[in-house]
Amino acid sequence: MSDATALARAPAEPRKRDAEATRAAILDAAKGHFARLGYDCAVLRDIAQDAGVDVALVKRYFGGKEALFVEALKASFVADGMRAWDRATFAQEIAITLADSPHVDEERTHRFQFLLRAATSPTTAPLLNVLIQDRFLEPIRVWLGGADADARARVFAASYIGFLVERLVRGEALEGRERRVFIDRVSAIFAGLMTVSDGPP
Amino acid sequence: MSDATALARAPAEPRKRDAEATRAAILDAAKGHFARLGYDCAVLRDIAQDAGVDVALVKRYFGGKEALFVEALKASFVADGMRAWDRATFAQEIAITLADSPHVDEERTHRFQFLLRAATSPTTAPLLNVLIQDRFLEPIRVWLGGADADARARVFAASYIGFLVERLVRGEALEGRERRVFIDRVSAIFAGLMTVSDGPP
DNA sequence: AACCTAAGTCAATGCGTGTTGACATAATCA
DNA sequence: TGATTATGTCAACACGCATTGACTTAGGTT
Numbered sequence: 001m002s003d004a005t006a007l008a009r010a011p012a013e014p015r016k017r018d019a020e021a022t023r024a025a026i027l028d029a030a031k032g033h034f035a036r037l038g039y040d041c042a043v044l045r046d047i048a049q050d051a052g053v054d055v056a057l058v059k060r061y062f063g064g065k066e067a068l069f070v071e072a073l074k075a076s077f078v079a080d081g082m083r084a085w086d087r088a089t090f091a092q093e094i095a096i097t098l099a100d101s102p103h104v105d106e107e108r109t110h111r112f113q114f115l116l117r118a119a120t121s122p123t124t125a126p127l128l129n130v131l132i133q134d135r136f137l138e139p140i141r142v143w144l145g146g147a148d149a150d151a152r153a154r155v156f157a158a159s160y161i162g163f164l165v166e167r168l169v170r171g172e173a174l175e176g177r178e179r180r181v182f183i184d185r186v187s188a189i190f191a192g193l194m195t196v197s198d199g200p201p
Numbered sequence: 202m203s204d205a206t207a208l209a210r211a212p213a214e215p216r217k218r219d220a221e222a223t224r225a226a227i228l229d230a231a232k233g234h235f236a237r238l239g240y241d242c243a244v245l246r247d248i249a250q251d252a253g254v255d256v257a258l259v260k261r262y263f264g265g266k267e268a269l270f271v272e273a274l275k276a277s278f279v280a281d282g283m284r285a286w287d288r289a290t291f292a293q294e295i296a297i298t299l300a301d302s303p304h305v306d307e308e309r310t311h312r313f314q315f316l317l318r319a320a321t322s323p324t325t326a327p328l329l330n331v332l333i334q335d336r337f338l339e340p341i342r343v344w345l346g347g348a349d350a351d352a353r354a355r356v357f358a359a360s361y362i363g364f365l366v367e368r369l370v371r372g373e374a375l376e377g378r379e380r381r382v383f384i385d386r387v388s389a390i391f392a393g394l395m396t397v398s399d400g401p402p
Numbered sequence: 403a404a405c406c407t408a409a410g411t412c413a414a415t416g417c418g419t420g421t422t423g424a425c426a427t428a429a430t431c432a
Numbered sequence: 433t434g435a436t437t438a439t440g441t442c443a444a445c446a447c448g449c450a451t452t453g454a455c456t457t458a459g460g461t462t
Contacts, residue, residue, distance in 0.1 A: 016428095017427090017428055017429070017438080017439050017440070018439090019438075019439070022439085022440085036323070037323050038241075038321070038322065038323065040239075040241045040242055041241055041322070041323055041324065043418085043419070043420095044419075044420065044421090045418095045419075045420090053440085054440065054441055054442080055419095055420085055421090056421090056422080056423090056440080056441070056442080057439085057440070057441090058420095058421095059420090059421070059422075060439080060440085064420075064421075065419095065420065065421090116321060116366070117321060119366060119369070119370045120239070120317060120318060120321045120366065120369070121239065121242070122237070122238050122239065122242055123242060125369075125370065128370060129370070129372075132370060148378070148379070148382040150379055151375075151378075151379045151380075151382035151383045151386065152382070152386060154367060154371075154375075154379075154383060155364075155383060155386045155387055155390070157367060158360075158363040158364045158366065158367030159359075159360055159363050159364075159390070160363065161362075161363045161366050161367065162359040162360050162361065162362045162363020162364065162365075162366065163356075163359045163360075163363065164363075165317070165320060165321065165359065165362045165363065165366070166355060166358060166359030166362065167359075168320070168321070168326075169320050169326065169329060169330070169333055170355075171330075174352075174355075177349070177352075178349070178351055178352045178355075179352075181349040181352035181353070182352045182355055182356060185352065185353060185356045185393075185394065186356055188393070189356070189360070189390055189393075192386075192389070192390075192393075193386065217458095218408080218409050218410070218457090218458060218459070219409085220408080220409065223409080223410085244448085244449070244450095245449075245450065245451090246448095246449075246450090254410085255410065255411055255412080256449095256450085256451090257410080257411070257412080257451090257452080257453095258409085258410070258411090259450090259451095260450090260451070260452075261409080261410085265450075265451075266449095266450065266451090
């Protein structure tokens, strides 16, 4: 046990002084906590501890909880990724991802859980309108392209969010035939949204 | 100011003593608050005040906040409604509802917002697994029927939730061509899920 | 009428949490 | 080296909130 305590005794090495690094550490920890817990349940002390930092530094570097949240939210949406998606395989790939457990794609999962939590908390929802428009809906709209891209982007985004929630509450991966059917149906939906027109002209 | 205080002086009429009625009043107020605010942001004092009741009565009748929440959640899902949906018109109707503002369908909106909030709060999510299965997924599964009803029910439920979130953050009704396209696409998705097979056999 | 029990009220306690300012110390520069 | 500043630490404070128990009173019972 003495080894364990020795390992846990990180404070023996009292943190190099490096403003940028600590700021980044806080931001990074914050992203995870906010994504997992949502604004209201996330606790500054825990975030700080996770970053190996004193709580007071949150104030120094960000001003407060809300400001930290906004910063973390923006940092979580550097709005890349989507451009790189391959149109030929996207629908299938995303459906597979959504059929699996939330734990396999931690990175992307976190980013969108963050968005979801932010959107569904009454405290933070007001902060989101612009950001959602700019960094979520708009990239999708551009990526989809074609006629009525805005409406299709809405449906696309909504579906995505929905499947994310479903996977969240499901918690575990789907298996066997259910999994195959799920993937087929979901990828059919996304594929349908990528085609410019399957409704009346 | 004396007028205002006079107006505010509702306590002049000190609440008839009726256990069932007050219990119901609390539960009713709780449903609204939890749906609108989620578990964490909802405040017992406000719920009590809304019901015209002292906070302590929440303890007397329900035991505590969490118990009240569970009760309210169950009460919000009497699992009716869905059976009554008309298969011929459902997809179109639901799409229209989802295109409009959240305020037009307060009743149903509230019930599902409740579910959503509950599912996305880490505090309450654990309480939901069974309930979601029993009162949400299962009715959909039965209503859909046919082969692979379970997988289709998942996709169905997920889509529904997603569109609900989308409408929530959108806040206002869609208009014009965007609205038409949105409705077409959404109803196409639901209609597709109602058909037994459009994938490989 | 006296009494008893269920229903409702009130004030206080304790905890979690964001925020704040005073203090300590490493890093940098004159 | 000594002084100055940026960086990090610590200990409270203030606030909101759920919870709790002691007290009050209406409504029925004997």
